Amino acid sequence: MKxxxxxxxxxxxREVWTGAQLRRLLAEKAGLQMSSASVSALLTKQPxxxxxxxxxxxxxxxxxxxxxxxxxxxxxxxxAPTPPAPVARAAAPAKPxxxxxxx
Numbered sequence: 001m002k003x004x005x006x007x008x009x010x011x012x013x014r015e016v017w018t019g020a021q022l023r024r025l026l027a028e029k030a031g032l033q034m035s036s037a038s039v040s041a042l043l044t045k046q047p048x049x050x051x052x053x054x055x056x057x058x059x060x061x062x063x064x065x066x067x068x069x070x071x072x073x074x075x076x077x078x079x080a081p082t083p084p085a086p087v088a089r090a091a092a093p094a095k096p097x098x099x100x101x102x103x
Contacts, residue, residue, distance in 0.1 A: 004071040005046040030057035
C-alpha cells in the first residue's frame, strides 16, 4: 500500500500558501503548536509517518478530511513466491536388532 501526500494541494485550495500561514492556522484552529521546521517539512516532503493527532489537527485547520490529504493506492501487491518445502531425507534402514534408527 502506498500513500501520496497532498497537503500542499489541500492548503492551496484554501488559500494557505506558506508554512507560516499553516502554522498559524494549526495553532488558532486546532491548538497544535509546531515548529517552523516541522511545518515546512510537512509541506515539502512526504512524511514516512504521521501521528493521528497531527493529521486530525491538519484536517481541523484546513477544514478538510484525511481523504483530502492522502491518496492511498489500494491495488493488491503480488504475493512473494513461497519457497519450496524442504525435502525430507529418507531414514536410514534400521539395523537388525534395533528398534529405532540411529540418530
